[in-house]
Amino acid sequence: MSVPHALLALLTEGPKYGLRLQNEFQSRTGEVWPLNVGQVYTTLQRLERDGFVETDDGEGARSRKRYRITATGHRELADWLRTPPDLVPPPRDELVIKVLVALQVPGTDIHELLQVHRRHVIELMQRYTKVKAAAAEDDVPLALVADAELFRLEAIIRWLDAAEVRLRTQPAAAGARLADEPVQPTRATEEVSR
Amino acid sequence: MTSALELRHVSKVYGSGPTEVHALQDVDLSVERGELVAVMGPSGSGKSTLLTIAGSLEGATSGQVFVDGLDIATVSRSDRARMRRRSIGYVFQDFNLLPGLTALENVTLPLELDGVPSKPARATALEAMEELDVAGLADRYPDELSGGERQRVAIARAIVGERGLLLADEPTGALDSVNGEAVMRLLRAATQRDVAGVVVTHEAPLASWADRVVFLRDGHVVDQTVAPPGPESLLAGGDRR
Numbered sequence: 383m384s385v386p387h388a389l390l391a392l393l394t395e396g397p398k399y400g401l402r403l404q405n406e407f408q409s410r411t412g413e414v415w416p417l418n419v420g421q422v423y424t425t426l427q428r429l430e431r432d433g434f435v436e437t438d439d440g441e442g443a444r445s446r447k448r449y450r451i452t453a454t455g456h457r458e459l460a461d462w463l464r465t466p467p468d469l470v471p472p473p474r475d476e477l478v479i480k481v482l483v484a485l486q487v488p489g490t491d492i493h494e495l496l497q498v499h500r501r502h503v504i505e506l507m508q509r510y511t512k513v514k515a516a517a518a519e520d521d522v523p524l525a526l527v528a529d530a531e532l533f534r535l536e537a538i539i540r541w542l543d544a545a546e547v548r549l550r551t552q553p554a555a556a557g558a559r560l561a562d563e564p565v566q567p568t569r570a571t572e573e574v575s576r
Numbered sequence: 577m578t579s580a581l582e583l584r585h586v587s588k589v590y591g592s593g594p595t596e597v598h599a600l601q602d603v604d605l606s607v608e609r610g611e612l613v614a615v616m617g618p619s620g621s622g623k624s625t626l627l628t629i630a631g632s633l634e635g636a637t638s639g640q641v642f643v644d645g646l647d648i649a650t651v652s653r654s655d656r657a658r659m660r661r662r663s664i665g666y667v668f669q670d671f672n673l674l675p676g677l678t679a680l681e682n683v684t685l686p687l688e689l690d691g692v693p694s695k696p697a698r699a700t701a702l703e704a705m706e707e708l709d710v711a712g713l714a715d716r717y718p719d720e721l722s723g724g725e726r727q728r729v730a731i732a733r734a735i736v737g738e739r740g741l742l743l744a745d746e747p748t749g750a751l752d753s754v755n756g757e758a759v760m761r762l763l764r765a766a767t768q769r770d771v772a773g774v775v776v777t778h779e780a781p782l783a784s785w786a787d788r789v790v791f792l793r794d795g796h797v798v799d800q801t802v803a804p805p806g807p808e809s810l811l812a813g814g815d816r817r
Contacts, residue, residue, distance in 0.1 A: 497791065497799050504616075505801050507784035514757075515764065515785070529753075532781050539780040543618065 385417065386425050390434060390451055390459045397438070397450040400426055410523045434458050477538065481545060492549055500542045507535045578645035579606040580740050580772030581630055586639035588625050588795075599625040601795040603639070609740060612764055612773040614783035617792035623776040624745055626792065630774060631664050631743045632656055644740055661690045665734030665742045665771075667763070669749035671726045673718040679729045680705065680714035683736050690737075704736040705729070708762060724755040728762065735766045742766055742773040748782055760785035 385407075392398065392406050404422045408415070423444050429435040434455035437447040451459075477499060484490045514528040588600040600622045607613050617623050628634045629641060632648045641648050643663060648656055666672075673682045680698065683705055687697035705711040708728045718726055727747065734742055744763060748756030760775075760782050767773035775786060783789050791799040 493793075497793075501789075501791070501799050501801055504780060504784060504789050507780060508786070508789070508801065511781075511784040515761070519761070532784065536780045547618070 384462065385421065386429055386434075387459055387462045389422070389425055389429065390455050393435060393449060393451040394456070394459070397448045399446075399448055400444060403449070411527050415527070429455065432458075477541075485549075493546060496542050496546050496549075500539060503535050503538050503542070507532055507539075510535070577608070579642070580609045580644060581605070581607040581774065582640075582642040583626075583630065583636075584640045584642070586626075586629060586636045586641060588622070588629060588634075589637045598795050600629070600636070603792075603795070603797055605630075605790065605797065607741075607772040607774055609770045609772050610768060611788065612767040612775065612786045614786035614789045615774060615776045615792055616778060616780070616783050616789055618778065620794075621792040622795040623778075623792055625795075627743050627745050627774060627776050631666060631741075632660055658690070661686050662737065663740050665736075665739040667727070667730050667734045667742070667744035667747045669746040671718070671723075671730045671749075673726060673730060673733075675718050678715050678717055679710065679721065682718070682729060683733045686733060687737055692737075701732070701736050704732040707735075708732045723749075723751050724758060727751065727755075727759050731759070731762050731766065735771065740771060742771050744773070744775045746777055747775060748777070748779070753781065756782055757785075 388407055388411075389403055392403055392410075398406075400422045401419060403426075404417055404419050407417050407422070426435060426444075426449055430437065430449075432454075433452060435449045436452055437449055480499075481492070481495070484492055484495050510528045510531045514525060517524045583603050583605040586600055586603045586605075587598070590597045590599055603622075603626065605613075605626070615623050615626060625634075629636050632641065632643070635649070643659060646659070648659070651659065673679075674685070677685065680701055683701040684694075684697045687700055688694065692700070702711055702714065705714060708731055710725060710728045710732060713721060713725055713729065718729070721729065727749075731747075734744075742763065747763065748759050751759065756779070763773055763775060764785050773786075775783070777783050787803070789801045790797055
């Protein structure tokens, strides 16, 4: 989440004080992403330094300053919106590593281990769903934020399910192969990273 | 307190000898009124069997099934049929609405089969349809409704009258994720009116609408979620990755 660009987006509606920006940021992201007022002012200082925002007057307490977006800020925001996010996964996903390591630890019940992680992820999904359930059905920003988290978590569940099927159908092959090879990022991951 | 649904050591075996299939093995499950339970598991894990046995659509090979404290093996066939009509509502993946009947007639049907006179039956059915926001579609036939509308009508039929147990088998079926979510919201709202709900699904986002998720593998209950903390715990920032 790019806080600077979210603040720039809020300023496209007109000049605002820092406290109002904090409130609007939280309410429009379904209050799923907390943001303290200190972060808001630090970010606004950087945006001002870079020429993306300006204040009514340069002096006085920070809470008295009203910020407005500059033409450079508008261009920066437009560029950012169209720049694809970095979707390349980190080279070592912790859950993947745990499962790969478990395959090499004698006596580990891999299916029980997969279930432990599956339950944890579902419990987390239940919490995000509760956020959605507690909100009004027409609260679209909140639904979008909660959906993003839910679908990301669903992908983990699908990976756990697929891992379970692979390990049921080819248990020996998975263990033997790993016994000879240290845990490394997969070739696929490296190729994507390049 | 008596559970709305209780399965005690329930097993189900299909076939015999070399073709014997153990669909359920020693399953224990209790569901209280006001609670929505999701049953998750891969294909062939026994999810649908669990639901048909819970709804007394078929019998267990061993073990006991109690609906509102009543052991369904001890009641006569006709009483069991009456219990299915009066106490249990079913929602299926493909809606199972009768094509020759209007939406209202579909919702009215279980009441009329149970001997409720036509006029009060229609009034009760319309109330259920209003709750699901489909009263305006009362005179339409199923083939004149969208998938989401059909499932709303099917849920109205499942909750009409005084049903204490709602059973749903992959109820979001072919619906897109937003319409699927709407169905889960409705099922959740229905159970919050003192109805016990069991939903079978293989989709995690839909299962996450349940108060409790039970995991089934090879006919065994292998795990279940514990009551999750409230959503406010997500806002503290401690869990953020």
